[in-house]
Amino acid sequence: xxxxxxxxxxxxxxxxxxxxxxxxxxxxxxxxxxxxxxxxxxxxxxxxxxxxxxxxxxxxxxxxxxxxxxxxxxxxxxxxxxxxxxxxxxxxxxxxxxxxxxxxxxxxxxxxxxxxxxxxxxxxxxxxxxxxxxxxxxxxxxxxxxxxxxxxxxxxxxxxxxxxxxxxxxxxxxxxxxxxxxxxxxxxxxxxxxxxxxxxxx
Amino acid sequence: xxxxxxxxxxxxxxxxxxxxxxxxxxxxxxxxxxxxxxxxxxxxxxxxxxxxxxxxxxxxxxxxxxxxxxxxxxxxxxxxxxxxxxxxxxxxxxxxxxxxxxxxxxxxxxxxxxxxxxxxxxxxxxxxxxxxxxxxxxxxxxxxxxxxxxxxxxxxxxxxxxxxxxxxxxxxxxxxxxxxxxxxxxxxxxxxxxxxxxxxxx
Numbered sequence: 266x267x268x269x270x271x272x273x274x275x276x277x278x279x280x281x282x283x284x285x286x287x288x289x290x291x292x293x294x295x296x297x298x299x300x301x302x303x304x305x306x307x308x309x310x311x312x313x314x315x316x317x318x319x320x321x322x323x324x325x326x327x328x329x330x331x332x333x334x335x336x337x338x339x340x341x342x343x344x345x346x347x348x349x350x351x352x353x354x355x356x357x358x359x360x361x362x363x364x365x366x367x368x369x370x371x372x373x374x375x376x377x378x379x380x381x382x383x384x385x386x387x388x389x390x391x392x393x394x395x396x397x398x399x400x401x402x403x404x405x406x407x408x409x410x411x412x413x414x415x416x417x418x419x420x421x422x423x424x425x426x427x428x429x430x431x432x433x434x435x436x437x438x439x440x441x442x443x444x445x446x447x448x449x450x451x452x453x454x455x456x457x458x459x460x461x462x463x464x465x466x467x
Numbered sequence: 468x469x470x471x472x473x474x475x476x477x478x479x480x481x482x483x484x485x486x487x488x489x490x491x492x493x494x495x496x497x498x499x500x501x502x503x504x505x506x507x508x509x510x511x512x513x514x515x516x517x518x519x520x521x522x523x524x525x526x527x528x529x530x531x532x533x534x535x536x537x538x539x540x541x542x543x544x545x546x547x548x549x550x551x552x553x554x555x556x557x558x559x560x561x562x563x564x565x566x567x568x569x570x571x572x573x574x575x576x577x578x579x580x581x582x583x584x585x586x587x588x589x590x591x592x593x594x595x596x597x598x599x600x601x602x603x604x605x606x607x608x609x610x611x612x613x614x615x616x617x618x619x620x621x622x623x624x625x626x627x628x629x630x631x632x633x634x635x636x637x638x639x640x641x642x643x644x645x646x647x648x649x650x651x652x653x654x655x656x657x658x659x660x661x662x663x664x665x666x667x668x669x
Contacts, residue, residue, distance in 0.1 A: 313610060314566070314570070314610075326559075328558055328559065328562055329562055329566070330561065330562045330565040330566065332561060332565065333558050333559070333561035333562035333565060334558070336554075336557060336558045336561045337554065337555065337558035339554075340553075340554025340555065340557065340558065341554070351542075352538075352539065352541075352542025352543070353539065353542065355538060355542065356530055356535050356536070356538045356539035356542065357528075357530065357535070359532065359534060359535035359538045360530055360531055360532045360535035363532040363534065363535060364516070364531070364532065368516070379596075389599050389602075391593055391595045391596040391599060393593045393595065393596070394581075394593040394595070394596035394599075397591050397593060397596075400591075408515060408516075
């Protein structure tokens, strides 16, 4: 098995943190998206959509999409559970994972993609939409601060993939100046805790 | 249990089709998003983010996000499996579900939200971004046509949630003139089949 990873991008970091939490090590290939290696013919033959990461299985099958790759590893290494425990818990983790993805990670990546020089000439940028994403991300952080008043982690008492997505989203937001505000004490407390886990270095 | 549904919106339809495929009936409450009922104080007390659908459980817990609601019902009613069978298959269904969501459903909803009069004054619209979404959706349909040359359903030989998301995305795209093209024979064949299932009426 081989993981096509890219240290520059937020989505591969989700998988790296997930693997670190599982204590699982996978051979990796670095894909330099700055040099558009993910747009090379060789890479596009593996994933026509050009996204990173990719997990190449031993039989040659190609699994794309960060959360799908995480689900695959959850099946191989169920402990500690990061996608929930029983059917009900799994559904609520899925809810929180999606809320973090749609409200925070998509907002910070949407802002970056539409406003940052990195994507100039790579994609059709719409700076006005980037500003909408930024405003949405800022609002979501304020909302999340309130949610975290009553519990330790995003989805409850247990660390989960929702914490990973939120952490990656918030860290990636810094480049677009989407930040935890000084009055967001619950969010700051949560951020301090999840950032202190060894997996956060991944 | 009670499902807060809205006949006008694409995401609730994903849940309705999912339930129809399971043969499960759930008491529903219609939320009129045209009248902004999803922005009422009563609704926002259930889901501060204002999205539909919501599943209210018998103990009062509120589950939001269409795919999380589908996951909950998959746990209650495993047959027929719509989220995959074994761990590997579940990961690949997740991949295809996400590809359909990010590439097709998000493109058609992104175009609609940013260009249609319905959302004027409701959200900050950026028509130029709507045009980017439309172009992305059109490209994804062309890509998907090629993918469907080699298999019956989106994720393989078995109907899954990925087919539901693609069907809902494509049907919703019609209002923005994002359509299957006459030369996309594989996609047309797949569309004909999934649209003919009784669940498609949901």
